[in-house]
Amino acid sequence: MKRLFVAFINLFRIPTDNMPLVRAQFDAFSKQIPLLYFILTTNSLAAAWTFTRFAPDWLGVYFPSALCTLCGVRCVWWWRSRHKVFSDTYIIKAMRATTGLAVGLTLGFTIWALLLYPYGDAYARGQVVFCLALTVIGCVFCLMHLRPAALAVTLFANIPFVLFFFLEGHDSLKAISINLALVSVAMIMILMVYSRDFARLVESQAETRRLSDENFRIANLDSLTDLPNRRWFFTELERYHAEAVASGRSFAVGIIDLDGFKPVNDTYGHMTGDRVLAEVGRRLSRTAGKDLTLARLGGDEFGFIMANDPTEDRLKAFSTTLIEAIRLPFAIGGSNAHLGASIGVARYPDTAQSPESLFERADYALYHAKRTQRGQVVVFSSRHEEQIRSHGVIEQALQAADFDNEMSLVYQPIVDTRTGRASTFEALARWNSPILGAVGPGDFIPVAERNGQVRALSLILLGKALRAAAQWPQTVRISFNLSAHDISQAESVIQIIALINQSGVSPKRIDFEITETSISYDFQQARAAVIAFRALGVGISLDDFGTGYSSLSHVHRLALDKIKVDRSFVADVTTNPVSHKIVKSLSALCTDMGLDCVLEGVETAAQLEALTDLGCTFVQGYYFARPMPEEDVQHYLESEDKLPSRRRMGK
Ligand code: C2E
Ligand code: CA
Ligand code: CA
DSSP states (O other), rough: HHHHHHHHHHOOOOOOTTTHHHHHHHHOOOOOOOHHHHHHHHHHHHHHHHHHHOOOIIIIIIIIHHHHHHHHHHHHHHHHHTTTOOHHHHHHHHHHHHHHHHHHHHHHHHHHHHHGGGGSOHHHHHHHHHHHHHHHHHHHHHHHTTTHHHHHHHHHOOOHHHHHHHHHHHHHHHHHHHHHHHHHHHHHHHHHHHHHHHHHHHHHHHHHHHHHHHHHHHHOOOTTOBBHHHHHHHHHHHHHHHHHHHTOOOOOEEEEEEEEEHHHHHHOOHHHHHHHHHHHHHHHHHHHHSSEEEEEEETTEEEEOOSSOOOOHHHHHHHHHHHHHHHSSETTTTTTEOEEEEEEEEETTTTTTSSSHHHHHHHHHHHHHHSTTSSSEEOOHHHHHHHHHHHHHHHHHHHTOOOOHHEEEEEEEEEEEETTEEEEEEEEEEEETTTTEEOOOOHHHHHHHHHHHHHHHHHHHHHHHHHTTTTOOTOOEEEEOHHHHHHHHHHHHHHHHHHHHOOOGGOOOOOOOOEEEHHHSSSSHHHHHHHHHHTTTTEEEEEESSSSSSSHHHHHHHHEEEEOOHHHHHHHHTTHHHHHHHHHHHHHHHHTTEEEEOOOOOSSHHHHHHHHTOOOOEEETTOOOOOOEEOOOOHHHHHHHHHHHHHHOOO
């Protein structure tokens, strides 16, 4: 009995523990409100119109006017709030109030109808019965989505109605009241089934939405770092772009690329690599905060989007904090690994108009950072724009170039300060393009690296260098620059070795110069290449030493045999005590490690003197000779024999 009572009471409850359902009910029911009041007022007006002749004014005019005014007020209120978004608590309150109002109005109209009834003639009474039944059925239909109100209306209208007409005594009225009672029971059952089906429908819609949200989340999430992925990044980029176009405001795109991740991945394995990437993701999102869009673009590349008119200073400062966060050591096993990051940034609308070209610009700035300002941020500027334009021109000419005819080499001696003689000639590429004229290697080598032509180019140039070296005395070595692409693929290493073997030049006379950038490209492969070359007897020099970072560990782990100290240290060795100190300790370190050390870019006698005083053995630079064509190498070597060595060394 008690359970039945509880079940009965529950029928009138609003399911506050299931807000999606309550909201769906509220939305559906809100749409019916005007119709509900339309039914109420038309029926009341029809009855009132008939009864003004029979009933006193308070019952025939004022009472229905008051009820209809109440309906009108409620309708206006509904109209005004139809587009508002309501809170959960408001909705629950509104639904309870509506149920209360429904009870009040039902009682009001029912009492009014029953009070009117005795005043009418047979026809008018018939109209009251008809109106009352019609109104109840119409209202219950309109309140279908608000079960408590629908049930209340059914009960509070029908119980007095059935009792009243049953007790009236007339047979046909008795029949009507029994009829209405049975129809009401049927209506309640329909209502129950409907509200159960409605709840199920809402639930299944919610489930579908949840599944599609989950699918969306998974499709847009990088599982390793839990950051949004590349797909999401580009969707967001489009959105930011559309917003910026509409609002006239600016935003920026940044691409973050880790420096030195590959060696960590290669040395410690992919599992550790993954853990490091996840930690990088955490550090980046912690530093970036919630307002910034951050994503993993793939591999060791991340991206961010900064909105709200970021200035160049703000972008630089922010990027620097990201880089600093990545520079902190990563604990791996018992030891610490160190990474760096380079960032390229481009701003809308100053550097690009479309999202795609904005991303490309940021990528270009990143490429620039990687090559020239490793571990720093580069913001895309008009200077880069000019470069891209000229690179585009170079790229086209390079694609049409006949390497064999247009490419040549010049040779610059590396001098042994102990003898004053050239121990080695470094081969440096020159391009005489029929379209562009003379183009420097600093301009076309990076383009060839980017468009994948550099391997073919290297093989042609190496062939030329070896043919030249074959003509030189056996004591003179040849040094050749290799790019990252030459040593990052086993196939090209094999081709290079085959070329050496065919050339007739002893591998022991050959040095390859590689840069730190080319090693960090793919450390394991670079290591394998170095091992293969050294096994053949070829020497390996680390070029531009000092411009990258953590180079010394590379020297150690790669078993290189020579380093070439970048010419930036030599340039101010006589004026800057720091450079002087660096050169001093580097040369001491080389002696300790049994490495040869070459100082590049010697231009003056004073620089040479400072270097020889520091015990440097090998030097190279304009002071001795500019890079010269092949035919001049013989003359240079012959002229060495004619000069006393002291004079040649500037003493
Ligand atoms: P690098 O290997 O560091 O070559 C030294 C560059 O410094 C050469 O410029 C050379 O002409 C210049 N140089 C030599 N002595 C002095 C000096 O006393 N003062 C100054 N200011 N500069 C001096 P170049 O020939 O324009 O080559 C530029 C870069 O292009 C090279 O830098 C090298 O990285 C690359 N490169 C040149 N030839 C090749 C090649 O055949 N293959 C590859 N992969 N890269 C090459
Ligand atoms: Ca070089
Ligand atoms: Ca160099």
